[in-house]
Amino acid sequence: MEEIKTIGVVGAGQMGSGIAQLAAVHGFDVWLLDSDPNALGRATEVISNSIQRLISKGQLPQAVGTDAPKSIHCTTRLEDFSAADFVIEAIAESEAVKKKIFSEVDKITKSSAILASNTSSISITRLASATSRPHKVSELGIVLLLCSDISTLSLLVLLISIWFISFEMYVHGCCLTWRDDFLVNCLPAGICGVTSDKLYLILQVIGMHFMNPPPIMKLVEIIRGADTSDTTFNATKSLAERFGKTTVCSQDYSGFIVNRILMPMINEAFFTLYTGVATKEDIDEGMKLGTNQPMGPLELADFIGLDVCLSILRVLHAGLGDMKYAPCPLLVQYVDAGRLGRKSGIGVYDYRRAPTIAKQLTRL
Structure with missing residues (x-):
């Protein structure tokens, strides 16, 4: 998992602007996206006023408050998310609208990027179905270099197995990467010398539900979709903790914990x-x-x-x-x-x- 340095936030409303502010004051480079330039203008003003209130109350150092707004780049162009390591969607609570955004963001962002939704109730599994996180499988060649004591026949079986698995995952919008337990379950038995630490099915889509207002409220609810990987979960939890938040984890059921x-x-x-x-x-x-x-x-x-x-x-x-x-x-x-x-x-x-x-x- 790449280090998270750049965060994209979709939606410049109350939640999106709050999340952008939170990320900026904690040292991240932030791209704040909205299709409405006026919404971006309002968000900039809201963020500036919020930061000044925190400074006046002694809750934020002056230097941090001065630098944070400079780290927020407002845009109406989705293409500006191409370098984002982590994207947080914070738009209207509509499954159809969110799926459309996830599908578009998925095509623009790099394959290693994690896509998170600030949804307060909608299924993460269903939102993830609009994406293919990630969809590159070229890294599989590295696996062969790390596998020792493989005979020619076993290597051939391994290559054929990988091809079939890769094709299935391509059809379903999924991908292969690393984990400790995948080969045992997915590859045919009898492949000599192949340890169970090489490949796995990863889903880089997750729920990251901030409470309102994000800069103030201490809780972040993290929601795992049906196939959300441990790597994605751990990276999201770590990011929330870098924001100074306490996290709780919910399985993917309507309303999760808080709103249920x-x-x-x-x-x-x-x-x-x-x-x-x-x-x-x-x-x-x-x-x-x-x-x-x-x-x-x-x-x-x-x-x-x-x-x-x-x-x-x-x-x-x-x-x-x-x-x-x-x-x-x-x-x-x-x-x-x-x-x-x-x-x-x-x-x-x-x-x-x-x-x-x-x-x-x-x-x-």
Whole structure:
């Protein structure tokens, strides 16, 4: 695995700009991609303001804060990702849109690059199906040089076996590389002297779910797809730790860990409001003081984005089939009305008329 020096971030929204800032302040060269130049301009301003706040609070050294923005290169050209060692996708929570981006990024980036998604609920295995990470097999020749005591016949069998395996992997968009246990399972028995430390099927696609806002929140949720390799997982975990984050690992099931638990709570808060059990203020106050949470579930939903909450609940409902994940009609209605939360100025709360709440959320 190559050393990670250059990071590409797809999407200049709230999450993408936060991830770009995080990478830059930790010494990485960052390319921030968005198709909208205006979004890139807003992201640059948001990053600059965020860095200045951290400096003023003594949470970031002045020198680091001065140098970090210089490491962020904004672009609308996907081709600028050609040198990226690690790419993090942070766009809309839509499987179709994410797959399209992964397919395009896969064609541009070098074969050794790891592709990560910041998805909060969508299957990493399905996203990975849009890629072929990596698709070069020329390194296989090195294996033959490292295998000792192979007779001519055994060598011929090995070459034929590699050809068949390579062809199968090409058809399925996969690749051969190194691991400790692959030959035993994949190559025919009786190949003398071939130890089990030469080849393996690797998938360089993984989930890397940052919490919002990425520069502040301490957790990164790492999600392994069905075929994500140990090398990819370890490199991603190491990168998160270089960012100063604590990691948890989830298998590839809808919602992973955090949102599988969090979203039903938010959904139930909407049902509590929808059925008239209590006011929005009392629901949030009760949960904050009663369960020692910094924000109530409805405030938190506004902060996350009601459209994002709805999208995650739909993924959970479709993927797990349990009615407890069926979105509350009130949540659906708010999203249909364009009440998306803090980012649109109104959600459960009206931030145009409630500057106190908006100010409290800004401090998080």
